Amino acid sequence: MVSFRGKLLSQEERLGDVLRAYRMRRGLSVKDIASRLGLAAHFIDWVESGKYHKLPGEVYAKNFVKRYAQLVGINVSAALAQYAKERLLPCIADDAKKNFIKRLSAWWHPGIATRVAGVLILAAVVGYVGLQARNIFSPPPLVIENPLDGLVSSIASVQLMGHSLPETKIQVNGREMITDTKGAFVETLDLTPGMNTFTIVAIKKHGAKTIIVRNILLEQKVSVAPSSGAEVH
Secondary structure, eight states: OOOTTOOOOOSSSOHHHHHHHHHHHTTOOHHHHHHHHTOOHHHHHHHHTTOGGGSSOHHHHHHHHHHHHHHHTOOHHHHHHHHHHHHTHHHHHHHHHHHHHHHHHHHSOHHHHHHHHHHHHHHHHHHHHHHHHHHHHSOOOOEEEESOTTOEESSSEEEEEEEOOTTOEEEETTEEOOOOTTSEEEEEEEOOSEEEEEEEEEEOTTSOEEEEEEEEEEOOOOOOOOOTTOOOO
């Protein structure tokens, strides 16, 4: 059993359950954790429920686990080791699926397999040509996973995370961002007190574009001390 002071995790415990338990012991809600880490609340739900495949990438997933563990007081090395072990489970399931398909193909009649393969190849070629033609003239997809529009933040920065098509140019308020080979991007945006507006644009090589706007409010906390001699009611 993991202690509240950050001892190592046991082999039987699931990382998400431990993170949730430690969060609750500190009296923190999912929104509290999300606000402190500068993330949307659904990222915290995904980590706690073990849905690591929904996170934007392996590097970022490890970073989320590390920061969450530090925040609630769990040993970071043990948390990352447990994450790595749980992340392997989908791979094991994929191997079993591949073995089943391999055995099934051994029973398939060669003549039928050839005809089916020919039909599938023809359908794939026709579909590919149609898809390429549509992609040239249609605007690119643009998904912004974080932050949500209308987010109210108490910290002066927020992480922008999203994805589009590979080789699509991404701009934020006119500034070009770096994307990975899959079209994903992550950027830390600085906030100024009051309302902050960010215009995210995805631009294809042929000029088609998609625009998404995010409005983020940075709370201003102003304390006014009464002047000496002032009458207090």
